[in-house]
Amino acid sequence: MDEKLANPKSVKKMILRGIRRNLIEFGSTTKVELSHKLQVSFPTISKFLTQMEKNGEIFSIGLDESSGGRRAKRFMYNPEYMLGLAIFLERSETNYTIFNCLGEIKHQGKLPSVLRDGGLPELTTYISKIINANPKISSMAIGVPGAVENGRIFHIPGYDQFQNIDLKGYYEEHFSIPVAVENDMNAAILGYYKNRNLKDQSLVYLYSGKNGPGAGIMLNGNVVRGSTFFSGEVQFVPQYNDRNFQQALNREHGPGKEMISEEYEVDAISRLVASFVAIINPHGFIFCKDEVDETIIEKIKAVSQKYVPVEHLPEFEASDWEQDYLFGLQTLCLDVMIDEISNIS
Amino acid sequence: MDEKLANPKSVKKMILRGIRRNLIEFGSTTKVELSHKLQVSFPTISKFLTQMEKNGEIFSIGLDESSGGRRAKRFMYNPEYMLGLAIFLERSETNYTIFNCLGEIKHQGKLPSVLRDGGLPELTTYISKIINANPKISSMAIGVPGAVENGRIFHIPGYDQFQNIDLKGYYEEHFSIPVAVENDMNAAILGYYKNRNLKDQSLVYLYSGKNGPGAGIMLNGNVVRGSTFFSGEVQFVPQYNDRNFQQALNREHGPGKEMISEEYEVDAISRLVASFVAIINPHGFIFCKDEVDETIIEKIKAVSQKYVPVEHLPEFEASDWEQDYLFGLQTLCLDVMIDEISNIS
């Protein structure tokens, strides 16, 4: 119904958001820098920073070297002003970290899995304890192995207790802090993207997993979800006369066998790469560190060229999935934190 | 370098753009309607409209029926205030239309192809004549069968004269009006999308063509271009043990044979559909009217289900490619027109 909001009232919020985002992303800044980056006049920036310094949200860390004139005062975000909580629910355990806005991890812990047994009530208990012990926590991001739409768990096969739960709404109400909920692969690809400071890139994050392969897809910096939240279910891609990707990979070995090694696996993955190149032509293609090594990547690169012109192949990389996942959640957590406080003050 | 622009100076531009876009999109409005839709206060809207009416850009078309109080004045955009020119260059001919901001076509014509013979100079001559004869033309969109980046023709196989030409820059300089340049499939998918007033949808537009198949892809309302402008080159998708999509389609018959009919063609397309579903899970999948009919679509729908769960299949539709193409160019033309004039006044 409403068009794109040319909302001039919210200029203040936008500016605050911009200042915080910049300060947090780059660690420290001066007023002139901010003024240029945000395209906002110096006096305005100055007024905001003065107020924020009074609130204890930022503080000065001294003067820059002179560049020919008066030395500029450098400001830094107070990393203890507020903390974030990232939780990811997995089949066998629940991990969480508490971190400040610089991404420094203040605390890290493991809890029993709640997906199958304790369910929502147990999760709530755990979070309550964590938040009570760390009252500075002012936002939270939760990662789940399921499809999420706008904070509601849409589809989470195997864990019926969480099916159709509006985690975001429930916890925002319950704890009165902003909450983000995201699918694991989407969080991982976001984390990879943010961690490397990429801009407007298209990426594919593939994991072959034991429960069937899946992919996280990012296009021009936006996570792709699909019309029925089915995007990334690459197991269904038809690849051979009578086998799709999952059947071609055929990963039903005993536990422990994670690394890709066989000829037929490499061909299947290379065909998948080719499909991605021909369809969305991404900048990067990311594997999980524990599923491929340098040699395998080289092989995949070589075989892919049989299917698509080499100049269109993406960059290949093996990355640490858990770390990316965590970083993605932290990013989401900081986002809602920044948005929220900018709405208030 | 610069962050997202929280630019408070350009509020005026935003408002003007919003007013124009709304007025053009919906035909007519009242001040209250605009105020609500754009989230801008009534007095501000009022001031702008008064000025625009003075300029002859809009005019009143009388009063609304009363809804219990004073009757509201209804305004309409002056459709003759400015005209747009859409041109598409094809192998065998050059088509153009002149239209007003309501999309009404004022003039339509055909010219000889310039892609192979006359090249840029001849195209310039043609456009000059058209613009001289219609001085109200204040923006232009050009469609080309090649990859375009930011107005520059990046890759246009077979038409060397246009390789690496910055059409947008050249003509904006030459004619002093804003210019948009876009790839044919991208324009077509944009046209389809806008014509049906869709929002944030993901779509695939497939044409099987004689020069190899290709696809236009839109994700959440944004055209997908790819890291090396290779996206949509679906001919390379591996589909069978030893054939990719192009080889499977095998469309090297004599001229005139456009309609899809054979069993093997249906299977290849269904596999492609399945790949798209598993990768980006689009809302809609569009074919060209002259390549499929209802029966074929039903067949494709049936066969696709062999490869992916039926509930995730997109809507299928056959559409008029030329019409979509034209409408896409008109949309682009109006966009740059609105942007440009909002920057000036």
Added chain:
DNA sequence: ATAACTTATTAAATCTGTTAAATAAGTTTT
């Protein structure tokens, strides 16, 4: 060491959109 130049910051004036109150133009109720 003083003049000339750079750069950062502050102060004052201006511009632009918002809010709130007043007015205009209708409809419905009594």
Added chain:
DNA sequence: AAAACTTATTTAACAGATTTAATAAGTTAT
């Protein structure tokens, strides 16, 4: 038909960000 109510528009006071001018704090050249 007058009073009470609705809705649209105008007017005046206000708020917030910008621009411009003034000031502060350094550096470099002579």
